[in-house]
Amino acid sequence: MAKSNITAMHGAHAVAHAMKQINPDLLAAYPITPQTAIVQTFSQYVADGVVDTEFVPVESEHAAMSCCVGASAAGGRVMTATAANGLALMWEIVYIAASMRLPIVMSVVNRALSAPLNIHCDHSDSMGARDAGWIQIYAENAQEAYDNTIQAIRIAEHPDLLTPVMSMQDGFITGHGVERVEIVDDQAVRDFVGTYKPAHTLLDVDNPATYGAWAFYDFYFEHKRQQSDALSKAIPIIREIGAEYGKLTGRTYGLLDTYEMEDAEMAIIVLSSAAGTARATVRGLREKGVKIGLVKPRVFRPFPTEELTDVLQNVSAVGVMDRAIAFGSMNGCGPLFLDICAALFATGKHNTKVVDYIFGLGGRDLVPAHIEQIAKDLQSIASTGEVKQLVNYLGLRE
Amino acid sequence: MPNMKATWKEVSPGGVVHEAGNSVEYITGGWRTLRPLRDTEQCTHCMICWINCPDSAIIVENSKVVGFDYDHCKGCGICANVCPVKIKKPHSYTGEMGSVIQMVPETELE
Secondary structure, three states: OOOOEEEEEEHHHHHHHHHHHHOOEEEOOOOOOHHHHHHHHHHHHEEEEEOEEEEEOOHHHHHHHHHHHHHOOOOOOOOEEEEHHHHHHHHHHHHHHHHOOOOOOEEEEEEOOOOOOOOOOOOOHHOOOOOOOOOEEEOOOOHHHHHHHHHHHHHHHHOOOOOEEEEEOOOOOOOOOOEEEEEOHHHHHHHHHOOOOOOOOOOOOOOOEEOOOOOOOOOOOHHHHHHHHHHHHHHHHHHHHHHHHHHHOOOOOEEEEEEOOOOOOEEOOOOOOOHHHHHHHHHHHHHHHOOOEEEEEEEEEOHHHHHHHOOOOOOEEEEEEOOHHHHHHHHHOHHHHHHHHHHHHHHHHHHHOEEEEEEHHHHHHOHHHHHHHHHHHHHHHHHHOOOOOEEOOOOOOO | OOOOOOEEEEEEOOOOOOOOOOOEEEEOOOOOEEEEEHHHOOOOOOHHHHHHHHOOOOEEEEEEEEEEEOOOOOOOHHHHHOOOOOOOOOOOOOOOOOOEEEEEEEEHOO
8 A cells, every 4th residue: 555644634725736646737727716725726836846737827717628628639638627607617618528538637616506696515517517428526525535536537548438527526515624634645646647648649740630620410420429438438447446546545436435225225315525414314313223324426427327226226215415406307306316216217116216305505504404304204205105295405494 | 531431439539530631531512503614725824713712622733723623612603703814705615705714503514
């Protein structure tokens, strides 16, 4: 195992530190709360000369992602960071980065989208980008945000994938919360990420190539099918890289994290920092004999259908927690709920009752009493088989 | 020539085109409704059409205009419009007076 150093850091600083160790060829970013802490810290590393990175302080997020696309096509290892409206402004180029199969790594510090204007955490920003063709990884705490950033480089640049990765952490809750973070030795990180060796690059004048060409009705469809296939190959690759990282650090990563699921009759599914609150509450409920467990998907894109349906196979009632609304979808539910329902239905698990809980929008607090309420509802659903309300709201004034 | 029958497993990842200058293989002349026709005897090979053609569709060999690249000519008519040579006898194809290059509807041609 590699040497490591335990330190106190907030999540944004932990990601900036990982970026420093990765030492990318280029980083283009525009500041936006709560991501600013990442780019501000990293720009200090650039000013101090401790990284070799070309830092491009662009005029907008649209320019940031455009700059990343050009630099990545030119063969560089490229990173950026954003949040909320910044990610929304990138929109057009976010899709282009994925379609051009450019292994850009973007750190997203989740924040609510306007309006009303809000700087606090929810997942409306990255959930809106869920169909953009990027791999999406969600971190529960600063340690995971750090670890995921390093692994994201290897995942994105895997020759079978060449697909950009979005690495998320919760704005303020994780991003600005100081936690214990185990920082891996610089050289060990450098060896783990290695050197990016693209098969072809824009600046290789001896082997000229065209990037971003058009394709009409005669070719576009084939390119999209191929892009979708590449994402479907990501599951075993993410697992392999998570295992290799485990050998290096003692922290092995898979697609999901489960807690007390072995004999669980009910399950709560939630992404990111809220999993901590849910885990602590589940522990307390277990002590009272409630057969409930927790599933925290780490990877949301590609959706780990098989792993999720396997872990839920003996569960009769599931409470999904969504920190975003998929506006206009079934009963105004959240995006995680939609995918869980689809996965259970398509794999023939029609008898599992699933309910959705929208929570934490715009940074609204989630407290253990909310998780206890879910457990109470699930116990009632498990015993009666009856779902009173498909989509529920936690901590909302009604 | 790109493989026009390439399956989704065979197309180039990310749509990168590895053959330099292969846009010549992409036939776009089918968009044309008017075809430029040149009176070869009365042409002075002044190259004004060659300079102005936006699609590099005027074929020149040994400093002489030898014809049009109809696989890529869109029939925009710029060549006919800029042709400065006023012919002294009727055009070899249209029988009209005017310039060396004249536009003829594709529907009137075989």
